[in-house]
Amino acid sequence: MSFELQTLVRENIQNLKPYSSARSEFTGSAEVFLDANENAFGSPAGGGYNRYPDPLQRRLKEKIAEIKSVATDRIFVGNGSDEAIDLLFRIFCTPGRDEVITCPPTYGMYGVLAAVNDVADAKISLTGDFGLDTDSVIRGISPRVKLIFICSPNNPTGNLMRRDSVIEIANKFNGIVVVDEAYIDFASEPSFIEELANLPNLVILQTFSKAWGMAGLRVGFAFADAGIIDLMNRVKPPYNVSSIAQRAVLEACQRKAEVDEWILEVQKERARLTTALSDLDIVEKIYTSDANFVLAKVADANEIYRSLIDKKIVVRNRSNVELCGNCLRITVGTAEENRMLLNALEGLQT
Ligand SMILES: *Cc1c(COP(=O)(O)O)cnc(C)c1O
Numbered sequence: 578m579s580f581e582l583q584t585l586v587r588e589n590i591q592n593l594k595p596y597s598s599a600r601s602e603f604t605g606s607a608e609v610f611l612d613a614n615e616n617a618f619g620s621p622a623g624g625g626y627n628r629y630p631d632p633l634q635r636r637l638k639e640k641i642a643e644i645k646s647v648a649t650d651r652i653f654v655g656n657g658s659d660e661a662i663d664l665l666f667r668i669f670c671t672p673g674r675d676e677v678i679t680c681p682p683t684y685g686m687y688g689v690l691a692a693v694n695d696v697a698d699a700k701i702s703l704t705g706d707f708g709l710d711t712d713s714v715i716r717g718i719s720p721r722v723k724l725i726f727i728c729s730p731n732n733p734t735g736n737l738m739r740r741d742s743v744i745e746i747a748n749k750f751n752g753i754v755v756v757d758e759a760y761i762d763f764a765s766e767p768s769f770i771e772e773l774a775n776l777p778n779l780v781i782l783q784t785f786s787k788a789w790g791m792a793g794l795r796v797g798f799a800f801a802d803a804g805i806i807d808l809m810n811r812v813k814p815p816y817n818v819s820s821i822a823q824r825a826v827l828e829a830c831q832r833k834a835e836v837d838e839w840i841l842e843v844q845k846e847r848a849r850l851t852t853a854l855s856d857l858d859i860v861e862k863i864y865t866s867d868a869n870f871v872l873a874k875v876a877d878a879n880e881i882y883r884s885l886i887d888k889k890i891v892v893r894n895r896s897n898v899e900l901c902g903n904c905l906r907i908t909v910g911t912a913e914e915n916r917m918l919l920n921a922l923e924g925l926q927t
Pocket of ligand 1: 656657658659660684728731732757759783784785786787792795796797
């Protein structure tokens with residue numbers, strides 16, 4: 578493989594002179610800040626929110642670097658990992674010309690962001706057991722394909738993709754391989770972070786929205802070669818993560834032990850839910866999950882979905898998604914919530 582980052586980047590991005598914010602031009606210590614047209618008197622919200630946030634989220638990145646053992650210049654922080662996905666399209670894909678490969682059934686935002694950016698989505702379906710069709714993905718590579726999205730553990734199927742398949746694809750592709758690890762904290766296998774050193778074209782997406790329990794704060798992050806991270810920082814809106822989000826996430830990082838406890842709890846509940854659901858005759862199959870949800874193949878997904886809504890329980894109906902006929906995606910809840918779900922489903926048995 579001859580991966581060359583610069584030749585992959587769109588010309589307008591190569592030539593881009595990024596916005597230089599007041600806070601990025603001055604980084605020393607000062608006492609009087611008259612550089613950013615902020616309200617010098619204060620903020621009715623308190624908390625020092627009259628000041629713009631750190632555009633490069635330095636303290637937060639130092640914390641993430643410590644937790645994940647990755648250098649800070651290999652970390653991007655965004656307004657959810659969805660922002661990172663959008664940036665990758667805008668950096669690498671010329672609208673109306675380039676393509677990406679996605680492997681459905683998978684996370685819906687890849688296709689939506691492809692459409693928003695007017696980039697063709699060459700879909701190469703997973704195999705019957707939700708594995709990557711590695712040969713077809715490799716055959717689908719052309720000079721127009723700039724990004725390949727691989728979600729592992731995959732949403733909505735819950736399974737991990739084979740490590741050797743992902744590495745083979747990355748080795749045979751001159752574009753960017755995006756490995757979306759939104760659910761990696763629940764998985765039985767390690768992150769792809771350790772492959773970063775060998776694969777210059779790898780971008781790993783993670784998020785504070787799932788295991789970390791901060792979906793409402795909108796903070797996601799990406800790991801990649803420093804050159805890719807630099808491009809993402811140049812293209813992003815200067816103040817893409819608010820002060821309140823940076824502060825809250827930084828403080829939450831001190832309580833990682835609590836998060837680790839929840840992860841163990843979710844894994845335990847996932848196993849319990851899998852067994853209990855499998856025992857119901859309206860359930861045909863529960864797919865093995867490395868995430869915080871299970872995919873259930875049921876007798877009549879639409880009917881069961883509606884009956885659960887009547888009982889004020891909402892799950893995700895995935896029955897219209899390819900390879901997921903009659904499937905419901907069920908998030909693992911608290912023991913009490915899972916019991917309520919199981920009771921409701923037992924009530925639907927014939
Ligand atoms: C939930 C989810 C995300 C979204 O992450 P945000 O950081 O909340 O934007 C990304 N990828 C997958 C596969 C997800 O399921």
